[in-house]
Amino acid sequence: MPLSLNRANKAIALLLLGGKEYVALMHVHKDFDPEELKKQMLEFVGKINQLPPVRSNVKRQYRERTVYYLDILEIENKDVLFKVGVESGTYIRKLIHDMGEKTGLGAHMVELRRTKVADLTEDDGLSTLQGLEDAVYFYEKEGNDKPLSRVIQNIEKAVDFLPKVWISDFAVDTVCKGAPIAVPGVVKFNPFKLGEWVLIYTLKGEIVAIGKAAIDSSSLKGIEKGIVIRTDSVIMRPGIYPEYHKTQ
Numbered sequence: 001m002p003l004s005l006n007r008a009n010k011a012i013a014l015l016l017l018g019g020k021e022y023v024a025l026m027h028v029h030k031d032f033d034p035e036e037l038k039k040q041m042l043e044f045v046g047k048i049n050q051l052p053p054v055r056s057n058v059k060r061q062y063r064e065r066t067v068y069y070l071d072i073l074e075i076e077n078k079d080v081l082f083k084v085g086v087e088s089g090t091y092i093r094k095l096i097h098d099m100g101e102k103t104g105l106g107a108h109m110v111e112l113r114r115t116k117v118a119d120l121t122e123d124d125g126l127s128t129l130q131g132l133e134d135a136v137y138f139y140e141k142e143g144n145d146k147p148l149s150r151v152i153q154n155i156e157k158a159v160d161f162l163p164k165v166w167i168s169d170f171a172v173d174t175v176c177k178g179a180p181i182a183v184p185g186v187v188k189f190n191p192f193k194l195g196e197w198v199l200i201y202t203l204k205g206e207i208v209a210i211g212k213a214a215i216d217s218s219s220l221k222g223i224e225k226g227i228v229i230r231t232d233s234v235i236m237r238p239g240i241y242p243e244y245h246k247t248q
Contacts, residue, residue, distance in 0.1 A: 008155040011210055011235060014197060017088055018118025018161050019068060026080045026096045029106030034075050040103050041082070044095065045070050053094050065090040079110070118161045120153070155235065156199075156207050163192035163217075164199045165229060167208065172241035175200060175208050181229040183220065192217045198229050202241070209234045 004012035028037070049062045068085035075081075084092065093109045100107030115121060135147035167175065171185030181200065192198050192213045200208045211229040220228065 004155070004158075005152070008158075008235070011155050011159050011207075011233060014159050014162065014210065015118050015120075017197065019085060019087055019116075020090070020114060021083065021085045021116030021121075022092050023073070023081065023083050023113045023115055024092050024096065024109060025111040026082065026099070026107050027110050028078045028080060028103075029100065029108075030104075031078070032103070032105050037075075037080070037103065037105070038072050041072065041080075041099055042070060043102075044099060048095075048098075050091060050094055050098070053091055063089065067095070083115070085116070118158065120158055156205075159199060159207075159210070162197055162199050162210075163190040163213075164201055165189040165192075166201045166203055169203065169241055170244040172202055172208055172236070173238055173243045175231055176234055176236050176238040176240070178231050178234060180214070180227045180231055181211065182227055183223055183225050186220065186228055189217055189220070197232075200229060200231070202236075206236065208236045 045067050048065055048067055050065050051062050052060050054060070066087040067090070068087070069083075070085075071083045073081045073083055084095070086092070086095075092112055096107050096109045131147075132151055135151045138144040138146075139148045165181065165186055166188045167181055167185045168187050171181060175181060175185075187203060194213055194216050196213045198211055198213050200211055202208055209231050210233045211231045214227045214230050
């Protein structure tokens with residue numbers, strides 16, 4: 001589970017919007033043909049309607065979710081180990097139950113391990129709590145910050161899956177103070193839609209803030225004024241870039 005420090009706390013919640021990857025162990029209740037089971041499991045890739053389990057923190061009503069991919073890793077007797085990539089808010093335990101229902105075999109989840117959140121994977125130098133404790137020890141006792149620097153990731157990496165807008169230097173300080181971004185301040189951008197969360201960057205690639213799109217990016221062509229992004233959470237401190245004073 002990703003943890004955040006200091007000003008990155010303002011952005012960490014956006015990881016919940018990113019997709020997830022899990023490795024799950026499913027136990028099938030009846031004997032089955034492996035090839036037929038694989039075929040039926042792959043039918044769950046794509047859009048699905050899922051009813052949250054009884055013990056959940058959301059209202060129990062059917063919700064559309066996306067299963068991006070599903071790979072069977074191993075089958076041993078009645079146990080099936082598989083990797084699955086899903087949209088945020090997808091319940092793997094319920095997915096396995098639904099697979100058992102559809103196949104008529106019955107199934108339940110035995111083990112579950114999350115291997116990816118948004119663009120963060122186990123291969124990105126993520127640490128266990130013991131690894132973090134060791135890194136802090138080396139820093140405090142020996143002044144060695146290399147283990148700690150491997151454990152702590154830049155917040156830009158955690159939220160890199162979101163669309164981005166790069167703003168001019170003159171707009172940075174005002175955004176650091178919570179101002180929205182108007183058309184003249186936008187230098188370049190990735191496509192985004194009205195209401196989407198957008199990352200706001202300097203031209204040097206430094207994250208400034210996170211905001212919500214006030215328009216579709218396709219609307220930027222042909223307009224010279226108006227609000228593009230409404231700033232929500234500011235990451236960069238004011239004063240790093242020069243304050244802009246509009247001349248009369």
